Amino acid sequence: MNLSNEKPNSSHPSSSQPSSKDSSFAKPTSSTSSNSSKPKSLQEKIDLKRKNGQYELPPIEKDIRCPVCNKEVEITRTLYSLPDGDEVIIFVILCEHCGYRKADTIPVYTAFKPGKYQLTVDDGDFTSKIFRGATGNLEIPEIGVTIERGPAANFDFTNIEGILLKMEKQIQFFLQTTPADTHEWEQANEALKRLLACKEGSKPFTVILTDFEGGSYISTTNPAKLVFEKAKKKMMDI
Template identity: 35%
Template sequence: MNNGNVECDYCPSCNRKTLRVTNTVISIPYFGEVLDFTILCSNCGYRRADIMPIELKEPSRYSLNVESQCDVSIRIVKSSTCTIRIPELGVIVEPGPLSEGYISNVEGLLSRISKVISMGMKMGQDEEKEKGQELIDKINRLIEGQETVCIILEDPLGYSAIASDKAIKESLTEEELKELKFGDSCFEIESDIN
């Protein structure tokens, strides 16, 4: 592991000279070496994080059937260019300028999605709040191993991965690459999911 800390000039949010950049090179099974970096302002709390592989990768799709409570501990590497799909939940998370990379596990990924749904429920109508609560309940059952889903990571730069022998890795075709969005950050829940 190789670490480096650099004090930067000024924070883009508060304009104080309190921004710290942390770089760490780590090795991830099934994936290789990645640069994990975080930018954090000690004054205002501004934060950006991402992971980038050291070596070039090919555009890829990882699929994982989450079928038991043991599966929620499987490691996930999600880059800032990754689209996440969970068809059984009707969830699509697409990358954009504010998208961050992170290393977590299935439970962490599901918890992040649950938090976004919870935030959205605060602004929604009664019907949307009810649907949001149903999704959160389903996510909680998934984490407890009582439900099953397929988690799909699609990354045009190949910087994302699921570190498990259970995961299926496929190359993305040119047509599939054209379908991936690179616009503003987007979180979508399809309306026709039960």
């Protein structure tokens, strides 16, 4: 595992504009338009340069302010190698003043692809990594539980086991806060039984990650179990 960490030097905020865009960095093939609501992410992608097989992270050129308390925040960027050979850069914005935290990611090779990832888990391997952007929805139909994103959702980086634990916590919370003689409680209790069977490895299941804006994906050591369906225009209009 190749894990390197880089912190920007914030004492030189006035360095020059991003240099030319003729880098050898493979540009994303997704159809994400350049006038989308994420110009900064796209700019960061364009600024990536490949040098002697290593990615050089561009300097962060202006002060980034905390959206909550407006004080200067620290940004860390970590280059992370994935089991399938890809690499991602994980950005974490952390405010020491009020505790605000936000993370985002840029897959170096595959880039963001809007669409639907479908991973079959039938061998007890829960190590596949899930990168879920702000617009990614997760579902395990065999359990009957969906984790949807709210408008202020943060980036989430976890694995299959982490997803199962998160769903289990949600169901447990529902069971504790819902009257036990209701149909809803009974349904949730059945979902919990199915989830526990998945967790024990006695029940195969499918993890579906849908993100029509791009920014989410699944990384696995066994690509034969992963299906990716690119988003169609019709789907994006919904």
